[in-house]
Amino acid sequence: MRRYLALLVPMLLALSAQANDPPSKPIKSASAKEEASASAASGSASASASTKEERKPGAKESKESAKEAAVRAKEALAADELAARIAERLSVIRKEKDEAAARSAPKPVPRPAYAPPVRRPEVVKSKSDHGGGNGAAAGTLAVHGQVHWSYQGEGGPLNWGKLNPANAKCDIGERQSPIDIRDGIKVDLDPIAFDYKPSRFSVVDNGHTIQVNMGAGNYINVLGHNYELAQFHFHKPSEERVNGKSFEMVAHLVHKDADGKLAVVAVLIERGKAHSLVQHVWNNLPLEKNEPVQALTTMDMNDILPVKRDYYTYMGSLTTPPCSEGVLWLVMKEPIEISPDQLTIFSRLYPMNARPIQKNSGRLIKESN
Numbered sequence: 283m284r285r286y287l288a289l290l291v292p293m294l295l296a297l298s299a300q301a302n303d304p305p306s307k308p309i310k311s312a313s314a315k316e317e318a319s320a321s322a323a324s325g326s327a328s329a330s331a332s333t334k335e336e337r338k339p340g341a342k343e344s345k346e347s348a349k350e351a352a353v354r355a356k357e358a359l360a361a362d363e364l365a366a367r368i369a370e371r372l373s374v375i376r377k378e379k380d381e382a383a384a385r386s387a388p389k390p391v392p393r394p395a396y397a398p399p400v401r402r403p404e405v406v407k408s409k410s411d412h413g414g415g416n417g418a419a420a421g422t423l424a425v426h427g428q429v430h431w432s433y434q435g436e437g438g439p440l441n442w443g444k445l446n447p448a449n450a451k452c453d454i455g456e457r458q459s460p461i462d463i464r465d466g467i468k469v470d471l472d473p474i475a476f477d478y479k480p481s482r483f484s485v486v487d488n489g490h491t492i493q494v495n496m497g498a499g500n501y502i503n504v505l506g507h508n509y510e511l512a513q514f515h516f517h518k519p520s521e522e523r524v525n526g527k528s529f530e531m532v533a534h535l536v537h538k539d540a541d542g543k544l545a546v547v548a549v550l551i552e553r554g555k556a557h558s559l560v561q562h563v564w565n566n567l568p569l570e571k572n573e574p575v576q577a578l579t580t581m582d583m584n585d586i587l588p589v590k591r592d593y594y595t596y597m598g599s600l601t602t603p604p605c606s607e608g609v610l611w612l613v614m615k616e617p618i619e620i621s622p623d624q625l626t627i628f629s630r631l632y633p634m635n636a637r638p639i640q641k642n643s644g645r646l647i648k649e650s651n
């Protein structure tokens with residue numbers, strides 16, 4: 283019995299000391315030690331009841347009385363009881379510790395499950411996206427929408443490419459419009475087949491120009507390819523030049539094919555006699571910007587075409603952001619006329635809404651012979 287007590291007492295002391303330790307101490311190694319010593323204790327107790335106890339009497343004093351054996355058995359039983367009690371106490375201590383750990387742990391444990399650590403990388407990601415665009419300043423401008431494209435100042439043509447990464451072509455495109463049309467190759471160009479008919483229309487002041495949206499059913503055919511007229515609008519002065527010469531205005535008739543490819547017919551406008559179709563548009567000018575006014579009459583787009591249908595043609599781009607390329611340009615050689623009063627009406631709304639001339643970059647220009 284004394285032997286067991288000698289083993290058990292320091293163990294209990296160690297346990298009680300450990301129970302008072304803060305939970306931050308190495309709990310696992312301590313409990314592993316406990317488990318080891320506990321199993322050692324119970325192991326030695328049961329071992330003493332079997333092999334050890336049997337070997338001792340057999341080896342040393344074979345004359346050991348049955349009474350002594352009974353006493354030893356009783357001692358072993360008491361030791362077993364004690365070991366069981368210790369094991370019980372141990373489990374209580376362990377349980378208390380686990381509960382204490384659970385009470386103090388909740389803060390650190392759910393943290394990884396909360397959103398912040400997940401959200402943080404997203405914030406970082408979007409920041410890096412801004413930086414990955416056309417530069418941080420350009421990204422900020424575009425994101426906050428503080429600077430809209432225009433024809434002058436901060437939003438002017440030289441900054442279009444920087445206002446939004448989607449406008450990159452405005453800066454780096456090699457087939458941009460408008461151009462100064464010169465040195466064209468004179469060939470027998472197929473005439474543009476115009477298939478226009480009187481159509482419903484609406485007029486909108488979109489903040490950049492006056493635009494006329496056309497009802498369906500107006501087509502051109504170029505080299506066997508069909509394009510439908512979507513809208514036309516005006517620029518002052520004309521965006522395109524011919525041999526360096528600029529015109530008072532230009533009308534751009536924007537056509538689209540089934541695949542969304544664009545063909546723009548440009549009709550140059552000179553100062554001269556009043557034009558009935560232009561007057562028809564001016565008569566329907568909306569009072570508010572960005573609010574289209576549906577006209578009660580129809581418009582026949584044949585009326586805007588010059589008598590002679592010779593033209594220049596080259597591949598270019600939209601002349602407004604995003605400056606998308608792959609646009610087929612068809613510039614009528616013969617200008618039409620509008621009156622000084624009609625010019626004044628437009629210039630009161632848009633005194634200057636023309637993009638500057640762009641590099642030709644060796645593009646081929648063809649013109650009717």
Ligand SMILES: [Zn+2]
Nearest residue numbers: 515517534601
């Ligand atoms: Zn235009």
